[in-house]
Amino acid sequence: SYVLTQPPSVSVAPGQTARITCGGNNIGSKSVHWYQQKPGQAPVLVVYDDSDRPSGIPERFSGSNSGNTATLTISRVEAGDEADYYCQVWDSSSDHREVFGGGTKLTVL
């Protein structure tokens, strides 16, 4: 089955840029989606189809995807961005059609 690998944690100071990676075999050929999850809450979609933002998501959130790595970039990080972030793809090559990464805890220092 397809595997997505995320770093367990990323730390960044307020106002700086956070980059969260999601690794997978030839992930650049797939559409990657990103979710933000705060404690006790359901995940919220922040980026879909590699780099598109749903309405209401700040422009500070952006995404890219190439080769074996997709990246969620959060510019001008704020304290309110502290959360867990998950990447997700649809794997058409197997029965395990929806795959989530293990998640990355973003800590704002």
Add this chain to the structure above:
Amino acid sequence: QVQLQESGPGLVKPSQTLSLTCTVSGGSISSGDYYWSWIRQPPGKGLEWIGYIYYSGSTYYNPSLKSRVTISVDTSKNQFSLKLSSVTAADTAVYYCARTGYSSSWYNYWGQGTLVTVSS
């Protein structure tokens, strides 16, 4: 605005069957444009896709759970349901219902989640 709401017992005994229902409001489950999904998250861990169903009844399941999972739909009630048999403590998790597109794969609507604990 589409809303999803999970309901069902919060405590299930080992070896029994976990049963949850998701009620959809603000949109029809029969629209044909979406898959209706179950996703779970063990305490302190990541998200795991369980499976989804199309309004017609077509289902797709996570192979690791396939032998124990049944997802069904009741279009008359605008609901879909999850049954997970032979549960163990490892099935303790927050269970979410969510919606993904038929021709897209992101989840833009989620229920609030419901914690199901497996314990005697």
